[in-house]
Amino acid sequence: MGRENFHRILDDTQQNVLRMGSLVEEAITRAVDALSQSDVAAADDILRGDDYIDDLNVLIETNCLNLLALQQPMASDLRTIAAMLDIIIDLERIGDHACDIAQITKNLANEPPLKPLIDIPLMAKKAREMLRESLDAFSHHDASIAHLVPQKDDEVDNLYRSVFAELIQFMAHDAKAIGRASNLILVALYLERIADHATNICERVVYMVEGVPRKLKRSVIEFNEVLARSDQILQSSAGLPDPATSGH
Amino acid sequence: MRSLLLTGAMVGIAACAYSLARFGQPWEVLVLAAAVGLAVATAFALARQRPGPSDAPDSPRPYRETRDGTLEQVLTALPVGIVIVGHDGRITSFNDAAGQIFGVSPQRAKGRTLIESVRSMEMDRRLSATLRSAVGETIEFSYAGAARRRLRLTTQALADDGGGRQALAIIADLTSIRELESLRRDFVSNVSHELRTPLTSIKLMVETLAAGVEPPARDEFLQSIGRETDRMIALVRDLLDLARLESGKAVLQKSAVDIGELCREAAATSRNRAQAMSIDLECSTPETRLVIPADQEKLRQVIVNLLDNALRHTPAGGRVRLDAHATSAVVEISVQDTGTGIPSTALPHIFERFYVVDPARARSGSGTGLGLAIVKHIVEAHGGSIRVHSELGAGTTFVCTLPREGGGDIASDATAHAR
Numbered sequence: 001m002g003r004e005n006f007h008r009i010l011d012d013t014q015q016n017v018l019r020m021g022s023l024v025e026e027a028i029t030r031a032v033d034a035l036s037q038s039d040v041a042a043a044d045d046i047l048r049g050d051d052y053i054d055d056l057n058v059l060i061e062t063n064c065l066n067l068l069a070l071q072q073p074m075a076s077d078l079r080t081i082a083a084m085l086d087i088i089i090d091l092e093r094i095g096d097h098a099c100d101i102a103q104i105t106k107n108l109a110n111e112p113p114l115k116p117l118i119d120i121p122l123m124a125k126k127a128r129e130m131l132r133e134s135l136d137a138f139s140h141h142d143a144s145i146a147h148l149v150p151q152k153d154d155e156v157d158n159l160y161r162s163v164f165a166e167l168i169q170f171m172a173h174d175a176k177a178i179g180r181a182s183n184l185i186l187v188a189l190y191l192e193r194i195a196d197h198a199t200n201i202c203e204r205v206v207y208m209v210e211g212v213p214r215k216l217k218r219s220v221i222e223f224n225e226v227l228a229r230s231d232q233i234l235q236s237s238a239g240l241p242d243p244a245t246s247g248h
Numbered sequence: 249m250r251s252l253l254l255t256g257a258m259v260g261i262a263a264c265a266y267s268l269a270r271f272g273q274p275w276e277v278l279v280l281a282a283a284v285g286l287a288v289a290t291a292f293a294l295a296r297q298r299p300g301p302s303d304a305p306d307s308p309r310p311y312r313e314t315r316d317g318t319l320e321q322v323l324t325a326l327p328v329g330i331v332i333v334g335h336d337g338r339i340t341s342f343n344d345a346a347g348q349i350f351g352v353s354p355q356r357a358k359g360r361t362l363i364e365s366v367r368s369m370e371m372d373r374r375l376s377a378t379l380r381s382a383v384g385e386t387i388e389f390s391y392a393g394a395a396r397r398r399l400r401l402t403t404q405a406l407a408d409d410g411g412g413r414q415a416l417a418i419i420a421d422l423t424s425i426r427e428l429e430s431l432r433r434d435f436v437s438n439v440s441h442e443l444r445t446p447l448t449s450i451k452l453m454v455e456t457l458a459a460g461v462e463p464p465a466r467d468e469f470l471q472s473i474g475r476e477t478d479r480m481i482a483l484v485r486d487l488l489d490l491a492r493l494e495s496g497k498a499v500l501q502k503s504a505v506d507i508g509e510l511c512r513e514a515a516a517t518s519r520n521r522a523q524a525m526s527i528d529l530e531c532s533t534p535e536t537r538l539v540i541p542a543d544q545e546k547l548r549q550v551i552v553n554l555l556d557n558a559l560r561h562t563p564a565g566g567r568v569r570l571d572a573h574a575t576s577a578v579v580e581i582s583v584q585d586t587g588t589g590i591p592s593t594a595l596p597h598i599f600e601r602f603y604v605v606d607p608a609r610a611r612s613g614s615g616t617g618l619g620l621a622i623v624k625h626i627v628e629a630h631g632g633s634i635r636v637h638s639e640l641g642a643g644t645t646f647v648c649t650l651p652r653e654g655g656g657d658i659a660s661d662a663t664a665h666a667r
Contacts, residue, residue, distance in 0.1 A: 015361055015363050015364070018363045018364060018367055019363050019369055019372065021367065022363065022367045022368060022369040022372070023369050025367070025392055026369065026390075026392050028392075029390075029392040029396060030390075030392075116591075116594075118591055118593045118594070122593070128392070129394070132367075132393075132394070135367065139360075139364045139365075139367070140356075140364075
């Protein structure tokens with residue numbers, strides 16, 4: 001395999017990483033749309049589409065390993081291949097989270113809606129923005145974008161805390177809401193994880209471009225703090241208005 | 249159709265026509281025709297080029313400069329997205345409209361592959377297929393960029409300068425059209441539902457009465473039929489009011505209206521209902537007369553609708569307060585409740601027809617879903633404005649601001665003030 005051929009395959013593989021990213025972005029958007037609209041057909045479609053994401057994952061991994069084994073790449077080429085091997089793991093997990101949300105859509109399809117979904121679509125939008133920008137950073141080999149993206153993780157985490165507290169309030173008020181509310185808490189958790197995966201991708205891009213492994217600053221959800229807040233809500237729930245009656 | 253110029257002299261004309269049936273819009277045909285015409289023109293012009301004085305290295309007007317400058321200007325001016333991908337999969341042309349649709353600057357997109365710049369798997373797949381097979385197609389798809397959009401993509405194969413193949417993509421943003429269609433469907437569906445529900449009840453009760461029902465059940469049935477009929481009349485009246493206000497055909501019958509007195513009358517009308525709901529209804533108006541030129545009945549409708557909305561969303565034991573006061577330029581009417589509040593994300597939508605914050609509770613209230621939309625139109629027709637402040641768990645305040653003067657002449661047309 002000549003160097004020209006090596007660079008052609010390397011370039012094709014990078015394009016495939018972006019194709020995989022595009023499919024995953026689409027899957028997140030459609031999964032949250034399906035959840036908001038209780039659209040079981042769309043949820044089934046997302047579950048079927050995950051096979052294609054997995055196929056791309058295998059193809060990219062195989063190409064990367066072949067390049068490593070046959071070409072002994074060095075310097076930035078080596079870092080690019082190493083970065084791609086990590087990025088596709090994050091993309092594959094994000095795709096799995098989109099499927100998890102689609103499965104929850106199917107689980108909740110026959111249940112009455114607990115509340116209008118407002119913060120969850122907002123979380124999805126922000127997590128997807130982070131993913132999109134992390135892939136922009138990869139596409140343009142731009143470490144400056146990669147350094148900025150993790151700063152948005154705070155917003156996603158704050159939304160997660162807010163959704164969590166609100167849903168605990170629903171559960172405290174009505175035991176029949178526990179099933180639906182706990183499913184929605186899982187959706188929020190998946191979206192928070194998606195934002196974390198986007199931060200992982202940014203770390204890989206920084207390594208790829210700058211050649212120095214770096215842990216980017218990210219916010220951490222202290223679950224003890226969240227659980228303590230939940231306890232407070234549970235203890236004072238008797239005095240709270242029924243959350244289901246909110247809104248005009 | 250396009251003329252071919254070599255060093256300023258016309259050497260031929262390239263033209264392209266395409267079947268209108270393949271495309272939804274005439275401009276798509278024009279765009280395609282222009283692009284294909286230019287491509288053919290290029291090939292033709294290159295074929296016609298022969299060694300001569302005009303091909304000397306110091307030639308003042310080479311063909312390519314003239315052609316490229318024109319093409320770029322045409323592409324930039326087009327209101328639809330145009331993307332041309334070369335045989336190597338890299339973008340050679342990307343106009344401003346495409347940049348707006350995909351949130352990518354043309355400078356950043358050119359020279360890159362489609363998946364690098366636009367990152368739409370669907371577009372990448374379709375344009376790759378067109379490059380391979382030379383067969384164009386038209387599809388509609390969702391694009392999840394910075395904002396979710398509904399796009400129509402038309403692809404077509406083009407010949408490039410070197411005899412290779414390019415792929416042309418024409419992208420139309422259908423997002424707003426699809427949203428309007430969705431609103432229209434929702435509106436028809438909502439109206440149908442609101443009319444069918446009371447009609448079904450009335451039909452059942454009439455059938456039961458026809459089978460023979462003794463008093464007192466008969467009287468209860470007749471009262472229910474009366475209530476359901478009133479509900480339908482209210483809905484139809486609101487729909488007609490809204491249609492007239494939206495079309496600008498509603499004529500305001502203006503006279504000198506004392507806002508304080510109007511508020512006191514509206515509060516008195518709603519007080520019995522508030523008492524039945526264990527809600528404290530307060531009314532605070534200045535002792536001096538607050539007279540503005542306005543349509544008395546329409547303003548009464550504004551206040552009644554706002555009070556009705558507040559009462560429906562305030563729990564027992566709560567408070568609703570109607571207040572009117574004036575500055576030198578405006579009169580403000582506010583309705584404040586201690587209800588459950590409105591989420592901030594829902595606030596921009598509450599004046600839309602049939603909008604409900606919580607669809608699960610949409611049928612539990614007795615409103616038609618048109619009250620706030622009517623309020624907004626009436627206030628704006630008077631040259632005023634309405635704003636809302638809400639806090640979840642604390643309550644909501646609607647404030648109507650109406651001009652004291654300059655609201656127009658008495659008995660003027662609503663449209664004049666709505667603008």
